[in-house]
Amino acid sequence: MWAYRLNIPSHWRLLPERYRLIGGYCEECGYKTFPKQKICPKCGSKRIKSVELPRKGKVITYTVVQTPPRGFEYYTPYILAIIELEDGTRVFSQLTDIEPSEIHEGLEVEMTIRKIRVSGESGAIAYGYKFRPS
Amino acid sequence: MEVLRRPVIAGVGFTKITAHWKYSLRDLSSEAALKALSDAGNPKIDAIVVGNMMSGIANGQENLGSLVAESIGLSGVPSVKIEAACASGAAAVMWACLGVLSGLFNSVLVVGVEKMTDVTDKEDVSSALATAADYDYEVFFGATFPSLNAIIMRSYAKTYDLAPEDFGHLPILMHKNAVDVPHAQLRFPINMEGYLNSPIISDPLKLFDCAPIGDGAAALVIMRRDRARNSEHLIEIIGFGSATDTLAMYRREDLARLKAAELATKRALSMAGLEPKDFDIVQIHDAFSVIGYLNLEALGIVERGKAHEFIASGDADRSGALPVNPEGGLKARGHPVGATGVYQIAELALQLSDRAGSSQIENPNVGVAMNVGGTGSNVFVHILRRVE
Numbered sequence: 001m002w003a004y005r006l007n008i009p010s011h012w013r014l015l016p017e018r019y020r021l022i023g024g025y026c027e028e029c030g031y032k033t034f035p036k037q038k039i040c041p042k043c044g045s046k047r048i049k050s051v052e053l054p055r056k057g058k059v060i061t062y063t064v065v066q067t068p069p070r071g072f073e074y075y076t077p078y079i080l081a082i083i084e085l086e087d088g089t090r091v092f093s094q095l096t097d098i099e100p101s102e103i104h105e106g107l108e109v110e111m112t113i114r115k116i117r118v119s120g121e122s123g124a125i126a127y128g129y130k131f132r133p134s
Numbered sequence: 135m136e137v138l139r140r141p142v143i144a145g146v147g148f149t150k151i152t153a154h155w156k157y158s159l160r161d162l163s164s165e166a167a168l169k170a171l172s173d174a175g176n177p178k179i180d181a182i183v184v185g186n187m188m189s190g191i192a193n194g195q196e197n198l199g200s201l202v203a204e205s206i207g208l209s210g211v212p213s214v215k216i217e218a219a220c221a222s223g224a225a226a227v228m229w230a231c232l233g234v235l236s237g238l239f240n241s242v243l244v245v246g247v248e249k250m251t252d253v254t255d256k257e258d259v260s261s262a263l264a265t266a267a268d269y270d271y272e273v274f275f276g277a278t279f280p281s282l283n284a285i286i287m288r289s290y291a292k293t294y295d296l297a298p299e300d301f302g303h304l305p306i307l308m309h310k311n312a313v314d315v316p317h318a319q320l321r322f323p324i325n326m327e328g329y330l331n332s333p334i335i336s337d338p339l340k341l342f343d344c345a346p347i348g349d350g351a352a353a354l355v356i357m358r359r360d361r362a363r364n365s366e367h368l369i370e371i372i373g374f375g376s377a378t379d380t381l382a383m384y385r386r387e388d389l390a391r392l393k394a395a396e397l398a399t400k401r402a403l404s405m406a407g408l409e410p411k412d413f414d415i416v417q418i419h420d421a422f423s424v425i426g427y428l429n430l431e432a433l434g435i436v437e438r439g440k441a442h443e444f445i446a447s448g449d450a451d452r453s454g455a456l457p458v459n460p461e462g463g464l465k466a467r468g469h470p471v472g473a474t475g476v477y478q479i480a481e482l483a484l485q486l487s488d489r490a491g492s493s494q495i496e497n498p499n500v501g502v503a504m505n506v507g508g509t510g511s512n513v514f515v516h517i518l519r520r521v522e
Contacts, residue, residue, distance in 0.1 A: 063284035064337040070257040072276045082384045092384040
């Protein structure tokens, strides 16, 4: 229903983040965020520029979803993980090309582009990042 | 706070929490509101604040300020809805207190209401609950609200090397407490075997870690102390505090703590001039077992990583040293999301005025309630005291 219906502009405007992992880099203190923020959460600086984040990292923690929301039945059970990229920035993502029995903390992963969701039979198909074992 | 202008709870009212197939958002909120008004001796009401999370999605109805005012014959009175996800109820209480403290209003009616079962498809209720998280960076990728709390649970268990049964103590106590509470939703006991065998929702989170879905409304009449003459059971709100954290959980450095809950507690204690050891009764937000544990830590009641031992020791029982959720908490009393914070404070007010019936604990003087929105992204703490 409401929360999961895909609206095309709301996906399209986030393509830099979802296809290329564009985040923010603070020119004052060097802190990086995903996504980019207007104000650095570390030092409060407004001098933030866009930066492409590394595509490799490791799993910090995860869960295996057994009760999916609508639109994710096909993938169930699937893994959601918090990934720490090589530069220390964190990203939340689904893992792919892996069985739930193979997941563990510290697993090395890399970004790939996959189908995230299909919004009904006639709706848009949204692609974005998922991470897979590297 | 100047004593005479301090906000006091003059009346409370609530409905049973269940799947109220026969009753609407309007019916539930007006029932609770009229009970609270009557309990307060029917004072003139200057303003209404409604706590609610998902009426737009669940019931196709916003503008609950007007809806509630009209439903109790108070059209004309200023009235708005306040939303802070699962903490909408306590947020409404806090803003009512601010109204009274400002000197602009002598009496404010707070109504927390959630009518979740109008959404008959459980996946859609799940979607509505997930709006408390970050849509663009969590929910879009398949996160449900339980799955995000499962990640917190795994991080917490790993940080303190906890076993699955360590998380069972809290839901077991909550079910035990709710058995004789008339307004509670799940009035049956559970045991450790049942807990451990309950289905996995999102590993390691089990069904019995999760609060149920239900409908309910709770209301409070909050007045300036020197104007509350008709009520014989006044309870003072001597401190409150709130704080926010990042909307998405992954953007926090430490996943095994709730920083906003710690900040909100610090602010409430500072306003009240109290310390955690002064609490006689505690209401925690156990929407998920791990969140209940993190609340106890943030309130300064237990050391980090020791909440399960505190619950298992019996100290948190109704007859224990520091009773926790004597009515069964979110897990068993129920969790009609936007109403929950108001239920917590209403139950505390009843306890502090010796009117809690079967769940009454012995002679409490100071109580605290913690209401958590999102995955710890918006937290409210209220401290209540019996009027001498």
